[in-house]
Amino acid sequence: MDPKFRPTEYKALLYRLFLGYLFYFIARILFFAFNTNLLAVDDLGTLLKLCYYGVAFDTAALMYINVLFIVLSITPLTVNTKPAYQKGLAILYFVTNFLAYATSFIDIIYYRFSQVRSTRATLDVVSQESNKEALASHFAFAYWYVIVIYFLCCVLWVWLYKRLKIKPVNAKLGWVYFASSIVVLLITVALVIGGIRGDFKHSTRPINMVDAYKHVTVPNQGDVVLNTPFAIFRTLNSNNFKLQHFTDEAYIDSNIKPIKQYNSHPASKPNVVIIILESMAREYWGSMNRGTATRDFKSYTPFLDSLSDNSLIFTNAYANGRQSIHGLSSVLAGIPSFQTAFTSSPYAKQPIQSVVSVCNSMGYQTSFFHGAANGSMGFQGFGSILGFKNYYGRTEYNNDKDFDGIWGIWDEQFFQFMGKTLGTQKQPFMATLFTLSSHDPYQLPEKYKKRFTGGPLQIHKTVQYSDNALRLFFNYAKTQPWYSNTVFIITADHTSQTHYPEYSKAINRFAVPILFYSANPVYALKGTRTDLASQMDIYPSVADLIGYNKPFRSWGRSLISNLPAETPRVINSTGNIYQFMQGNFTYLFDGKAITGIFAAADKGLAKNLMAGQLSLEMQKGMMDCKAFIQDYADRVINKKLNSSH
Numbered sequence: 001m002d003p004k005f006r007p008t009e010y011k012a013l014l015y016r017l018f019l020g021y022l023f024y025f026i027a028r029i030l031f032f033a034f035n036t037n038l039l040a041v042d043d044l045g046t047l048l049k050l051c052y053y054g055v056a057f058d059t060a061a062l063m064y065i066n067v068l069f070i071v072l073s074i075t076p077l078t079v080n081t082k083p084a085y086q087k088g089l090a091i092l093y094f095v096t097n098f099l100a101y102a103t104s105f106i107d108i109i110y111y112r113f114s115q116v117r118s119t120r121a122t123l124d125v126v127s128q129e130s131n132k133e134a135l136a137s138h139f140a141f142a143y144w145y146v147i148v149i150y151f152l153c154c155v156l157w158v159w160l161y162k163r164l165k166i167k168p169v170n171a172k173l174g175w176v177y178f179a180s181s182i183v184v185l186l187i188t189v190a191l192v193i194g195g196i197r198g199d200f201k202h203s204t205r206p207i208n209m210v211d212a213y214k215h216v217t218v219p220n221q222g223d224v225v226l227n228t229p230f231a232i233f234r235t236l237n238s239n240n241f242k243l244q245h246f247t248d249e250a251y252i253d254s255n256i257k258p259i260k261q262y263n264s265h266p267a268s269k270p271n272v273v274i275i276i277l278e279s280m281a282r283e284y285w286g287s288m289n290r291g292t293a294t295r296d297f298k299s300y301t302p303f304l305d306s307l308s309d310n311s312l313i314f315t316n317a318y319a320n321g322r323q324s325i326h327g328l329s330s331v332l333a334g335i336p337s338f339q340t341a342f343t344s345s346p347y348a349k350q351p352i353q354s355v356v357s358v359c360n361s362m363g364y365q366t367s368f369f370h371g372a373a374n375g376s377m378g379f380q381g382f383g384s385i386l387g388f389k390n391y392y393g394r395t396e397y398n399n400d401k402d403f404d405g406i407w408g409i410w411d412e413q414f415f416q417f418m419g420k421t422l423g424t425q426k427q428p429f430m431a432t433l434f435t436l437s438s439h440d441p442y443q444l445p446e447k448y449k450k451r452f453t454g455g456p457l458q459i460h461k462t463v464q465y466s467d468n469a470l471r472l473f474f475n476y477a478k479t480q481p482w483y484s485n486t487v488f489i490i491t492a493d494h495t496s497q498t499h500y501p502e503y504s505k506a507i508n509r510f511a512v513p514i515l516f517y518s519a520n521p522v523y524a525l526k527g528t529r530t531d532l533a534s535q536m537d538i539y540p541s542v543a544d545l546i547g548y549n550k551p552f553r554s555w556g557r558s559l560i561s562n563l564p565a566e567t568p569r570v571i572n573s574t575g576n577i578y579q580f581m582q583g584n585f586t587y588l589f590d591g592k593a594i595t596g597i598f599a600a601a602d603k604g605l606a607k608n609l610m611a612g613q614l615s616l617e618m619q620k621g622m623m624d625c626k627a628f629i630q631d632y633a634d635r636v637i638n639k640k641l642n643s644s645h
Helices: 007-034 044-074 083-114 120-127 132-142 144-161 175-197 209-215 219-225 228-235 249-256 302-308 324-333 355-361 376-386 411-422 459-477 535-545 616-637
Strands: 271-277 312-314 365-370 390-392 429-434 486-492 514-518 527-529 569-573 578-582 585-589 594-599
Touching (some): 007 144, 044 175, 355 365, 355 535, 365 376, 569 616, 585 616
Parallel strands (some): 271 486, 365 390
16 A cells, blocks of 8 residues: 555544544443343333434543543654554553543442432542542442453453554655645544534534433433443533523412411421431431332331331432432422532522521521531531531541541441530520431441341442431430420431332432421421422421521522412432423423423323323423523522522
């Protein structure tokens, strides 16, 4: 072949890029294999179809990563075929590709916790973690087999790369070489730009994460279409908080009702203790599953089940986010998180009405308890923004003999610490405890390893442990003078591992428990409710319970008064698609248009009803969903989270 036209070099470049596609395909298959129960892919044909649609996203990622490698491979420098130059190209190729490729393997494990492909928001959450080194060591040890698979893929990639070698060209290279090279370079640059954009149409925007979901019937399948490097690149400079205009303020005021006001008059101000249980999904609670058709159901929460018999519980409740930090803003401030955690956004540092501000204004002593290293998860910083008067972490606990070695102080000891600390505080008080033991790596204190044996999932034994820690805490609390006038609210930050098929369905991946309990009968906190509820309803419910009678900002509703004028609704996001539940239907919204309407009972989102006749209720639900997003963005961006207007 004539070296002036560089056929061997072009062939080598195409081969090397092909290897990228091959190993992205392997990573996608591994991602599916390790997360099959979360992805609702029932047959090989569907999986291959999703892989086919994923090629466009792989192309964009590979072009991002390899743009410099591609240009240097074909730019006419006369030394391109020399061994030293080719060695330099290989180093550039493998360093950039292997770093990006590693993120897909991280998501093989992390996806079961986040339920969305990692993005810049994930990097923001990790950056706020104070014990990164310990966590990295733990995950490397716990999931060593994924690391081994990653390295085997890398070794195979290098071996295949070396199968095609470029021989040095010593011939004199003239104008034909340079002219033809420039033409090929210009064509290649155009192709790279097209690959990054997803097409060559000037009229369309570049391919984005949301485009993965137009190919699927179940939202989670979109995560098979995507790849992690693409998700990170596409969100590096993104601002997911954007002003929208779908309707007018009058519609929002009368239908979304973002300003609430209650007129309760409790005889005395109750103490409030909010307990957010790490990963404690509704699936694990027996009391939350009574009367369901779940076959061979087993409960792992005997204490919480007994407490439920004398509590007000919500068996159709959902999280408003996917991660711990999402749960914190949803529960305490009624602020859900969608594509990006609100707390990791530039808009978090603003005055925010919340459970904390309401209680502070009414003379409450407010405290936040979290047994991890101070600053972990960004909780201390966000707690400071909300206005907690006290923060108690691992530093304040000050006894590392109760440190679990990974996350923080064991739940049992930290519950007792909170109980004793509350006994020193002036009433009324509001305290929030965020637990940590029911989290990967799902380990137990030595003395409990034989007692709590769990079930099919690793998390089951730590659920049993945390449930017992709660039992011991309540046994202590009952002996304290503050107990009889305290309202306890128990929920979870998000869901985790699933065993029963019903809880693997798209909507139920957000299914969490909500429980209100008080030993004081005056609060009438008893019964089982099946109406829609979510974490963001806890904040207005507390305001109602303690007798806060001023107007305040809240997208949730009081679960206590259950006023007919307040519509039960739930909103959350898979990371790219909003899920809006209201009335008899669930609506999927991609930020621009409603893409799906499903019956409320269709938790797996199997039958899209949009093709049929849209009822008046459906039309209103579609508009309410858009109106909610519009008001959310407006209040976050324009710093109206502390406004009662």
